[in-house]
Amino acid sequence: MTTASSGPQAAHPSPWDATADRLRSIRRTGLSIGVATGLYGISFGALATASGLDVWQAMVLSAVMFTGGSQFAFIGVVGGGGSALGAALASLLLGIRNTLYGLILAPSLPRGGVRGLARAHLTIDESAALAAGGTSTQERRAGFWAAGVWVYVFWNLFSLVGALAGQHVADPGAWGLDAAAAGAFIALLWPRLRSGEAVAVAVAAAFVALVATPALPSGLPVLAAALVAVVAGLLPTRRGRVHRQDEPQAASGAAGAPTAQDEENG
Amino acid sequence: MTLLWIAVIAASVLSFAQKWVGYQAPPDVLERPRVSRITALLPIALLGALVATQTATSGNEILLDARLAGLGAAVVLLVLRAPFLVVVIGAAVVAAGLRALGWA
Numbered sequence: 375m376t377t378a379s380s381g382p383q384a385a386h387p388s389p390w391d392a393t394a395d396r397l398r399s400i401r402r403t404g405l406s407i408g409v410a411t412g413l414y415g416i417s418f419g420a421l422a423t424a425s426g427l428d429v430w431q432a433m434v435l436s437a438v439m440f441t442g443g444s445q446f447a448f449i450g451v452v453g454g455g456g457s458a459l460g461a462a463l464a465s466l467l468l469g470i471r472n473t474l475y476g477l478i479l480a481p482s483l484p485r486g487g488v489r490g491l492a493r494a495h496l497t498i499d500e501s502a503a504l505a506a507g508g509t510s511t512q513e514r515r516a517g518f519w520a521a522g523v524w525v526y527v528f529w530n531l532f533s534l535v536g537a538l539a540g541q542h543v544a545d546p547g548a549w550g551l552d553a554a555a556a557g558a559f560i561a562l563l564w565p566r567l568r569s570g571e572a573v574a575v576a577v578a579a580a581f582v583a584l585v586a587t588p589a590l591p592s593g594l595p596v597l598a599a600a601l602v603a604v605v606a607g608l609l610p611t612r613r614g615r616v617h618r619q620d621e622p623q624a625a626s627g628a629a630g631a632p633t634a635q636d637e638e639n640g
Numbered sequence: 641m642t643l644l645w646i647a648v649i650a651a652s653v654l655s656f657a658q659k660w661v662g663y664q665a666p667p668d669v670l671e672r673p674r675v676s677r678i679t680a681l682l683p684i685a686l687l688g689a690l691v692a693t694q695t696a697t698s699g700n701e702i703l704l705d706a707r708l709a710g711l712g713a714a715v716v717l718l719v720l721r722a723p724f725l726v727v728v729i730g731a732a733v734v735a736a737g738l739r740a741l742g743w744a
Binding site for chain 2: 571606
């Protein structure tokens with residue numbers, strides 16, 4: 375794949391050239407993931423202010439929460455008239471996957487000090503996915519930091535642009551911003567629907583949320599639907615007894631790689 | 641300080657804590673298949689529920705309107721492998737267009 379030996383150093387082929395090329399290519403991929411993911415920060419910022427948050431609240435979510443799915447969930451519940459507590463709970467339930475990424479990444483990343491805090495803060499779908507693609511500790515680190523740092527920079531920049539623009543929207547419905555939020559959720563969901571089980575869980579959760587809507591205060595139907603995942607996770611799988619060890623693999627794949635891969639393709 | 645501000649700050653700080661705690665936990669937690677299965681399925685269930693409530697509810701009632709057409713447009717764009725931002729804008733344009741025409 376790399377053509378390191380065709381350069382002036384061809385007379386002294388060394389594994390260092392190939393490694394440096396690989397790392398450069400990983401960092402470039404990180405930058406492009408950062409720009410592509412950052413751009414949809416515009417839709418987050420605009421939807422946040424249209425849902426009733428002010429610019430500062432939107433920016434605290436982007437800078438401190440910094441995990442897109444949870445941020446969209448927070449403003450989705452607030453925008454739907456749900457309680458602030460329900461919004462916080464929905465965002466935290468979606469953020470549980472970041473804990474899983476930390477478990478997977480821990481052996482490859484530096485611990486302690488400022489870098490230890492930075493690695494935690496930059497742990498998101500995109501950085502975990504690019505790190506997972508690396509074949510050595512060095513490559514995994516390069517992928518993690520490149521995707522994490524660039525997504526952070528562009529996500530916050532474009533969130534601010536979107537939040538400032540969203541402030542001036544008097545009637546979010548006339549601009550279709552409510553439908554845009556639904557579009558954002560299905561776009562976040564789409565790459566995860568890679569198995570029949572995932573589709574079944576998504577449909578069942580949607581059904582539970584709709585049935586619970588007239589009965590529960592706003593925001594709670596979404597949390598009730600989270601129980602579908604717990605129940606489905608506790609049920610025995612058809613292949614479960616035979617190939618127990620391939621479950622964690624399937625789990626980390628479903629939670630990780632799709633976003634970054636899609637951004638690269640798109 | 642308003643309740644919304646408290647929720648924004650608390651949820652943000654706890655989100656960071658969720659990320660941080662993953663690096664501190666013993667790695668063998670991952671080897672419990674049920675833990676990893678539920679962790680993988682949670683985002684799917686929550687996003688599925690959020691699609692449904694964002695598309696078809698208003699307060700405590702079920703309400704079908706232009707948002708449903710917007711969602712349909714989003715699905716078509718996803719099938720065509722459009723990037724995230726195009727999907728979001730497409731959903732908005734279809735819903736806003738139908739409302740402007742007075743059809744929904």
